[in-house]
Amino acid sequence: xxxxxxxxxxxxxxxxxxxxxxxxxxxxxxxxxxxxxxxxxxxxxxxxxxxxxxxxxxxxxxxxxxxxxxxxxxxxxxxxxxxxxxxxxxxxxxxxxxxxxxxxxxxxxxxxxxxxxxxxxxxxxxxxxxxxxxxxxxxxxxxxxxxxxxxxxxxxxxxxxxxxxxxxxxxxxxxxxxxxxxxxxxxxxxxxxxxxxxxxxxxxxxxxxxxxxxxxxxxxxxxxxxxxxxxxxxxxxxxxxxxxxxx
Amino acid sequence: xxxxxxxxxxxxxxxxxxxxxxxxxxxxxxxxxxxxxxxxxxxxxxxxxxxxxxxxxxxxxxxxx
Numbered sequence: 001x002x003x004x005x006x007x008x009x010x011x012x013x014x015x016x017x018x019x020x021x022x023x024x025x026x027x028x029x030x031x032x033x034x035x036x037x038x039x040x041x042x043x044x045x046x047x048x049x050x051x052x053x054x055x056x057x058x059x060x061x062x063x064x065x066x067x068x069x070x071x072x073x074x075x076x077x078x079x080x081x082x083x084x085x086x087x088x089x090x091x092x093x094x095x096x097x098x099x100x101x102x103x104x105x106x107x108x109x110x111x112x113x114x115x116x117x118x119x120x121x122x123x124x125x126x127x128x129x130x131x132x133x134x135x136x137x138x139x140x141x142x143x144x145x146x147x148x149x150x151x152x153x154x155x156x157x158x159x160x161x162x163x164x165x166x167x168x169x170x171x172x173x174x175x176x177x178x179x180x181x182x183x184x185x186x187x188x189x190x191x192x193x194x195x196x197x198x199x200x201x202x203x204x205x206x207x208x209x210x211x212x213x214x215x216x217x218x219x220x221x222x223x224x225x226x227x228x229x230x231x232x233x234x235x236x237x238x239x240x241x242x243x244x245x246x247x
Numbered sequence: 248x249x250x251x252x253x254x255x256x257x258x259x260x261x262x263x264x265x266x267x268x269x270x271x272x273x274x275x276x277x278x279x280x281x282x283x284x285x286x287x288x289x290x291x292x293x294x295x296x297x298x299x300x301x302x303x304x305x306x307x308x309x310x311x312x
Binding site: 043044045046048049052053056095098099102103106107109110207211214215217218221222224225228 | 251252254255257258259261262265266269270273274276277280283284287
């Protein structure tokens, strides 16, 4: 088949543009993270993991927020598009949360002297990862698509409650994890580090937008194909019944 | 701090390996689904085939016009 025959789809060209822009902005972010931003006075170069870890965490939270909105939309409107959006975003959120846990662990080893500690923020983030793993397990165990979508919507809505808990965990509990570096009171780091972080945030958000479009298209098309096969099956069944009745 | 550079390197390496693998997986799924949709367009019930390719969308739009 012809390569790229989906180019005429609504928004496909725009999505390709977003993907290309994400690549360019990510290249700039990498340059800034390794060259432009200064090394941290206490942690040294390993602090540069921060420009990877924080944007990934931000996008994971954004992805689960979209799943939360998709869940509410599905329970309210019962339109399958909301469910397709929710499951597309949940998968991306799970991938990004995996990266957050791994990159955090790789930063923790040289700074804290351990790969893992049952710190409030780390534990609640691991809990988030398990919640969204359960989201997909639940979907695969329930055979009726409508029921699977309904149950997953409820889990996606309640699972999102963990996100503000993660965010506030450094305030609510005594924790090893650093607190917010940028808040309403200003930034707790030099301007060049803040700018680098913002560029990395933009790049990661663009990658998320590109992935979400593609994943949404996959979910929508899978549902259309399943519907088509179901209609085909119904027609064949009706034809066989008519033929049986005429005999 | 020089010894710690290995953690920085591994963190970026793992991240980009995961991202590349995931993007490749998405791309493969898109290609497979496109193939499947095009095969269905030429199958028994073309009027009800999925509308996920441009050719199919044009067919639906022209039939609705």
